Amino acid sequence: xxxxxxxxxxxxxxxxxxxxxxxxxxxxxxxxxxxxxxxxxxxxxxxxxxxxxxxxxxxxxxxxxxxxxxxxxxxxxxxxxxxxxxxxxxxxxxxxxxxxxxxxxxxxxxxxxxxxxxxxxxxxxxxxxxxxxxxxxxxxxxxxxxxxxxxxxxxxxxxxxxxxxxxxxxxxxxxxxxxxxxxxx
Numbered sequence: 001x002x003x004x005x006x007x008x009x010x011x012x013x014x015x016x017x018x019x020x021x022x023x024x025x026x027x028x029x030x031x032x033x034x035x036x037x038x039x040x041x042x043x044x045x046x047x048x049x050x051x052x053x054x055x056x057x058x059x060x061x062x063x064x065x066x067x068x069x070x071x072x073x074x075x076x077x078x079x080x081x082x083x084x085x086x087x088x089x090x091x092x093x094x095x096x097x098x099x100x101x102x103x104x105x106x107x108x109x110x111x112x113x114x115x116x117x118x119x120x121x122x123x124x125x126x127x128x129x130x131x132x133x134x135x136x137x138x139x140x141x142x143x144x145x146x147x148x149x150x151x152x153x154x155x156x157x158x159x160x161x162x163x164x165x166x167x168x169x170x171x172x173x174x175x176x177x178x179x180x181x182x183x184x185x
Contacts, residue, residue: 004066004067004083004084004085004101004132007066007131007132009023009065009066009067010022010023010024010069011127011131014069014123014124014126014127016119016120016122016123017119018073018116018119019071019072019073019078019116019119019120019123020071020072021069021070021071021072021081021120021123021124021127022069022070022072023064023068023069023070024061024062024063024064024068024070025061025070026060026061027077028061028062028063028070028077029058029059029060029061029062031076031077031078031108032054032058032062032063032077032080033051033054033055033058034108035079035080035106035107035108036048036049036054036058037049037050037051037054038108038109040109041106041107041108041109043145044141044142044144044145044148044168045106046166063080067082067083067084068080068081068082068083069081069082069083069120069124071107071116071120073111073116078107078108078110078111078116079105079106079107079108079111079116079117079120080105080106081103081104081105081120081121081124082102082103082104082105083101083102083103083104083124083128083137084101084102084104085099085100085101085102086098086099086100086101086102086138086140090165091163091165091170091172092138092140092160092161092163092165092170092172093138094136094138094160094174095136100135100136100137100138100174101128101132101135101136101137101138102137102138102139102140103121103124103125103137103138103139103155103175104139105117105120105121112147117147117151118151118154118155121151121155122155125137125155125175136174136175136176137157137174137175138157138160138172138173138174138175139152139155139157139172139173139174139175140165140170140171140172140173141170141171142168142169142170142171143162143168143169143170143171144168144169149171152171152173155175156175157173157174157175158173158174158175159171159172159173160172160173160174
């Protein structure tokens with residue numbers, strides 16, 4: 001199992017038709033605060049965090065770590081994608097030793113409904129497949145989050161199990177790289 005921490009970070013920017021996935025920069029700080037303070041974004045993520053707390057806590061260059069892509073539209077951050085190892089203590093795993101890479105994403109509400117999440121996640125998945133061939137990728141979302149459930153299906157994730165966590169029913173799925181190759185053929 002290759003570790004994302006062993007991958008040179010940030011990678012070269014990934015360009016799609018409309019977006020750029022890149023490493024975090026100081027100019028992204030305001031957007032990071034907006035993401036975490038937004039009641040809409042926090043609906044299925046435990047609620048918003050207090051803006052004053054975020055202003056104190058968010059570093060000058062937020063999110064500068066392996067596995068975090070800023071999603072940039074026309075020079076401005078509209079969201080982020082994370083590829084992190086799933087904590088072994090949490091429910092939901094496809095390996096006996098746990099620690100699978102997990103896809104996460106958050107977008108500012110003004111970017112919703114335009115296909116940006118699908119476009120950015122597909123680009124990140126392509127990078128992941130090229131960088132860590134053969135690695136399964138997992139995704140977990142609340143079953144009440146209809147948009148996330150539809151996106152998981154569109155991206156090729158299949159259900160493994162459902163469980164209660166954080167006071168809500170969670171959907172846990174996996175995306176193996178084999179179905180992706182078949183779909184492209």
